[in-house]
Amino acid sequence: MTANACAPTYSLPATSAPLPAPKQDPVRTLIDELLAEQQRLQTPVARFSEAHDRGASPALEPLYRDLIPLSKPGPGEQYAFEVDLDSCTGCKACVAGCHSLNGLDDEETWRDVGMLVGGTRNHPFQQTVTSACHHCADPGCLNGCPVLAYEKDPVTGIVRHLDDQCIGCQYCILKCPYDVPKYNDRLGIVRKCDMCHSRLAVGEAPACVQACPTQAIKIVTVTTHLNGQPALDTTAFLPGAPAPEYTQPTTRYTSSKPLPAEIIAADAATLRPQHPHWPLVFMLTLMPMAVGCFTVAACADLLAPRYPLLANLPASAPTTLALTGWLAGAAGLFASVFHLGQPLRAWRVFLGLRKSWLSREAVIFGPWFGLATATAAVPLASQLGLFSGSADVPVGSVSSALASAYSLLAAHYSLLTLATASVGLLGLFCSSMIYIDTQRHLWRAAQTIPRFFGSGAVLGFAILFAAAPTLPYFFALLGSVLFKLAIEARELRPLDSDDDTPTASFKTAQMLTGPLRLPHNLRVTSALLACILAFALTRISAPSLLAWTIPALLLASELTERYLYFRAVVAPKMPGVVSK
Known part of the structure; x- marks a missing residue:
């Protein structure tokens, strides 16, 4: 039995005479007038409802001809x-x-x-x-x-x-x-x-x-x-x-x-700290750190013949810089995956290479990680004696292809380090352009480029100082830290003006001294504290492990700065309403 067979049917009683017309009420009240006016409303909703009751379809009988074009757009x-x-x-x-x-x-x-x-x-x-x-x-x-x-x-x-x-x-x-x-x-x-x-x-x-x-x-x-x-x-x-x-x-x-x-x-003056994007906070701190380590290592290698101080670096310093840079780069790239809602589709990221800075960043940092791996592997293999027979690992256990590759890379290690640093700097420039291209005030080039490249310098010099805590390296570290703090302090200048127009720069300054005051103070305090401790380590004899508190403090400080970079930006939007 079908559904139609089960459904009850209704019919009007047959009649040969027309139904009598309803009596006309000679007295029309206000309610009658309002009901009549309501029935005459012809809004789109009312017309749609009326047509629906008639069984009409918008696809067959256009109901909104006065609200949509009657023809397709022409050229241009x-x-x-x-x-x-x-x-x-x-x-x-x-x-x-x-x-x-x-x-x-x-x-x-x-x-x-x-x-x-x-x-x-x-x-x-x-x-x-x-x-x-x-x-x-x-x-x-x-x-x-x-x-x-x-x-x-x-x-x-x-x-x-x-x-x-x-x-x-x-x-x-x-x-x-x-x-x-x-x-x-x-x-x-x-x-x-x-x-x-x-x-x-x-x-x-x-x-x-x-x-x-x-x-x-x-x-x-x-x-x-x-x-x-x-x-x-x-x-x-x-x-x-x-x-x-x-x-x-x-x-x-x-x-x-x-x-x-x-x-x-109406909401022009409303302060809205933005989403922190934690995976990007870690990526955009660790990737500059990685690039900074390899760049410092490349500069030390190139300048060593001219500056005896660099020639007297501890033998472990190049290995320390390379391994720290590789670990930071691996962690940064790993963190970036967690920002994607559909990471299994990420292989398609190269498709926008012609227009998107995000595609360019991904395409550059891919090969860079291969260079970074080779740059870190050569000094590590040298210290472990993997290819010299001096270590416990037998030479015969390593394939001849790897041994040949090691010999080639070791012979041109300076060039390899320079290539790793150069490609990394190019990738860091693409990272900067990702945010500069959004046209947001805090993310303009005058702030983004010094912040990103400055993080690389600060953390690169911090690792160098941990490997060799001497006064010259302290001054290099101090200069990079103070430079970054000065760049960031420029965002507070609108507060000194008498003009309280809610511009993007003024609202950023208000957020840094208002709802984001605590992380902002922590960022500045931790950076200055790291510099004070670093100076103290150059004056006293302390365990070498204590020197690693400097890069740890500065890494925490840079993570906080990158957090503020995302939170304190003013995101442009259409006018809204004032909300509590």
């Missing part, structure tokens, strides 16, 4: 959101509709509602703003992705995220100045608005357009290129939002009323 054009600020009430129906129709997780949102404030005491101004992905003409997320998990549709211009290609590195979150991509912990990938491209393809409006009761959101066609040249008009973009020149967002915000000159986001 693309789809874009248009928001009528006069109609936006901040009801968040668009947020709910997007969340529901796209099946997002509980805490996941692809559309947000914020607020702009301004005006004067006598004429205050407040405006609610809805925003989602701007489907930029030059999207930062697409340009930065190391695995090509983003694509810009050549016809519609919609920027889509390919979930099955994403490795969860979250670099697109750092690259987007509008806080659009959202990381999904459950899936281990990033997701974002795709303008409901599958609905647009069949003549149906996106979820947010359907849900808006005041028709404040619609899809329009904008011109992005004219005669092959960029021609996007960004003057219609939102005041109080990040500057549009970087990625050229296509969203248009319109209003029939002039906006006040001094208009800012």
Whole structure:
């Protein structure tokens, strides 16, 4: 028996006479008027509900022709959101509709509602703003992705995220100045608005357009290129939002009323310490340490003929530097894996080599680790006597191929060390550019390059000092530490100004002296304490193991500095609301 057979059927009683017309009530109350007005509402939601009751389908009978384009974009054009600020009430129906129709997780949102404030005491101004992905003409997320998990549709211009290609590195979150991509912990990938491209393809409006009761959101066609040249008009973009020149967002915000000159986001002054990204904190401290160790070793080897002090280094110093550098590099690369939501897909990281600094970093540090392994193995094998027959390990147990390789590398060890240091410095430059390219104020070149390369110098000299705790090496260590502290102290200068405009630099300084004051003080104190102890070790006779407290203290200090590097940065975003 089928389900249809079990289902009860209903029918109206047959009648030959028409039903009598209902009596007209001559008296219409206020409630009658309100009910009649409610039935006349023609919002997108009401029209959709009415059509659903009639059995109509958006795919067959377009219900939102006035809210979506009637044709595909032409050459040099693309789809874009248009928001009528006069109609936006901040009801968040668009947020709910997007969340529901796209099946997002509980805490996941692809559309947000914020607020702009301004005006004067006598004429205050407040405006609610809805925003989602701007489907930029030059999207930062697409340009930065190391695995090509983003694509810009050549016809519609919609920027889509390919979930099955994403490795969860979250670099697109750092690259987007509008806080659009959202990381999904459950899936281990990033997701974002795709303008409901599958609905647009069949003549149906996106979820947010359907849900808006005041028709404040619609899809329009904008011109992005004219005669092959960029021609996007960004003057219609939102005041109080990040500057549009970087990625050229296509969203248009319109209003029939002039906006006040001094208009800012309602949450412009809110301090938001960012995610620390612990795997990156360890990676970006240990990798500079590794590069610093090999660079110090290479410099000592090259300069030894000119400077007798370097020629008198303990015989164990090159081995100590090389082994410490290798261990730091191995630990740093291992830590980086834990930042990925989908590490098994990480083999694809080279695909974005043409555009992504993250791809370039990965491609360079791969061969570098091979060079670092060889550089560390040669002095270790020499001290163990593996190929000289002086150790307990028989020479015959080592293959002739390894013995030949050792002889070749040992004969050109200076060149090998220099190559390891050079490739490492190039990789460290790529690491710096990953963050410089995000256009965030704290991560600008004037801060990032001295911090990253300075960490290498500090920790490299710290290992050298531990191997040979003498006064000249102390001064090299002291100079590198003070240089780094001076660079970091520059971020506190905005506090000396009378201007309290909530700029990125001012908010960073506020965070370093406010919610991040404790780690900031620990960073400075531990660095200075290490220098004081190092000087004391040059004046007194102490066990050699005590000298290793210096690199340990400085490593902890540099880890704290890198933690602050991620936490104290001001992440650009669309206007939000003030929250507790």
